[in-house]
């Protein structure tokens with residue numbers, strides 16, 4: 159039997175709740191296709207200790223503030239509650255268990271093949287997450303290692319690692335927080351840091367760091383970094399004293415140019431300074447018992463947690479689309495604007511000094527306005 163077919167003005171792949179709400183406000187029909195069975199599926203999977211690193215005021219989706227009794231940095235479960243209430247408030251039409259396997263542009267329409275249905279739409283918004291696929295580097299000797307190796311996306315809590323020697327690989331925000339979680343629950347924690355880094359505090363003088371990023375968003379990167387450098391030196395100290403290498407440029411340049419968020423410190427630096435977390439160089443190779451690092455040092459570990467990030471990989475389902483839309487790694491070349499393909503938008507792929515959730519809100523409003531301003535060739539008798 160052929161798959162059931164549906165038509166809509168706009169199809170959203172992935173979370174895309176903000177786009178759905180903005181389209182709803184503009185009375186534009188939209189179906190959201192979600193591969194999992196629940197709202198906020200990525201946040202359900204993340205580790206238990208996780209709280210937003212960005213403050214709630216600057217992490218809102220359009221038209222719905224966080225509840226007043228939430229703390230400034232909501233927990234993972236509070237964020238899930240917030241997303242669930244968002245779906246209810248705007249009565250979004252989400253179809254679960256609908257993993258999109260291909261999306262192509264044919265006869266002036268988008269044809270979207272999901273797990274068990276086929277959809278046609280004038281517009282296609284891809285919001286499948288910048289953190290779509292865990293990035294899993296490999297090293298020589300990895301198969302010999304007798305301990306556990308897992309990606310940070312598989313780490314839930316420290317239970318399995320009490321009293322164990324654990325190496326966390328990567329100095330991003332997941333790695334930094336997982337190191338704290340492990341240390342708080344009795345693991346011996348080390349961090350493998352391959353490259354030079356920047357560190358910023360979550361707040362400066364009681365002001366969320368994101369508010370400062372927003373305030374400086376119109377400044378050229380080098381000026382913003384020059385203003386911030388002496389303040390960060392006082393707030394964070396000299397990180398090179400603790401085995402870390404400092405990037406030759408500041409955090410604003412790092413975010414805007416490298417599209418990489420520096421460590422937003424929520425306590426990792428204190429553990430490093432106190433010698434409670436040991437810093438190692440990047441990994442050269444694994445042995446049966448542990449790791450040989452690039453600087454020749456060697457250490458034994460029971461487990462290695464790869465906090466090595468994610469890749470967007472939109473090219474897994476976006477077939478027959480010009481390579482001008484995404485790069486060779488499947489990273490969209492734009493976010494929040496109509497691409498060179500008619501009716502195709504990405505939402506949530508822009509790494510900004512002003513916070514990703516906040517940017518998603520702005521992008522969603524812009525996308526809805528762009529879609530609302532167009533003629534509608536597909537009939538408005540939507541399913």
Ligand SMILES: Cc1cc2nc3c(=O)[nH]c(=O)nc-3n(C[C@H](O)[C@H](O)[C@H](O)COP(=O)(O)OP(=O)(O)OC[C@H]3O[C@@H](n4cnc5c(N)ncnc54)[C@H](O)[C@@H]3O)c2cc1C
Pocket residue numbers: 171172173174175191192193194198199200201204208209210211212217256257258259285286287288289290332475505506507513514515516518
């Ligand atoms: C550990 C961690 C902490 C973070 N903390 C913050 C923070 O404090 N502040 C902040 O602003 N940002 C933070 N971020 C970034 C954060 O992920 C985004 O801000 C936000 O969750 C992105 O939402 P999204 O809808 O774009 O993607 P996601 O939340 O990743 O949702 C994508 C959805 O798409 C679905 N999907 C994927 N592929 C398909 C397909 N082919 N078919 C159908 N459905 C599909 C997935 O199942 C998923 O539900 C953090 C990210 C991580 C990993």
